[in-house]
Amino acid sequence: MRATLAIALTLATTSPAFAAGGGWNLGNTDFVVILAFLLFIGILLAAKVPSLIGKQLDNRADSIKSELEEARALREEAQTLLASYERKQQDVQAQAERIVANARDEAAAAAEQAKADLAASIARRLTAAEEQIASAEASAVKEVRDRAITIAVEVADQVISKQMTAADANKLIDAAIQDVEAKLH
Known part of the structure; x- marks a missing residue:
């Protein structure tokens, strides 16, 4: 504090107002202002205002440091x-991709199964149609044979009835009876 007071007095005595002869006169406004300023600084130093301001600044710095x-x-x-949320998002994204891939695989498998089922159904229907065609063909052949036999019997009956006499018919009947008896015994 003494050093500060000494510096202030030195500055005051070397001022142009003091050199002009104003000296320690209280009528000199520059001197009064310097004196009031020095008195104010002295009161501040005596009341330990700089240390209080320092403490306040330190407290504020500590507060700022704790807030930081x-x-x-x-x-x-x-x-x-x-x-954590980014990891969860990546996990969810990966899971969604797996679900989509599984759905695609299942859809492809279902499509393949549907193709296989369709092919099997077509094969069954073709087989059934071929069987129906074969059955119809066999039925038609049988019907044609039956009709041919019927026509042949009718024609043979007509031919035989025109060419055969009663005696020839009796001979044929007797021969047929003997043939049947031989086969039965």
Whole structure:
């Protein structure tokens, strides 16, 4: 404090107003202002205002430091949460891709199964149609044979009835009876 007072007095005595002869006169406004300023500084120093201001600034700095640390901790927590959510999003994305891939595979398998079922159904229907055609063909052949036999019998009956006499008919009947008896015994 003494050093500050000495510096202030030195500056006051070397001022142009003091050199002009104003000296220690209270009528000199420059001197009064310097004196009031020095008195004000002295009161501030005596009341330990700089140390109070320093404490206030230190407290404020500590408060800011704690807020910064809290903000840093919150930021780290937010980054951790963000990373966690990003991992979850990636997991969900991967799961969605797996679900889509499974759905595509199942759809492809279902399509292949449907193709196989359709091919089997077509094969069954073709087989059934071929069987129906074969049956109809066999029926038609049988019907044609039966009709041919009927016509042949009718023609043979007409031919035989025109050419055969009663005696020839009796001979044929007797021969047929003997033939049947021989086969039965």
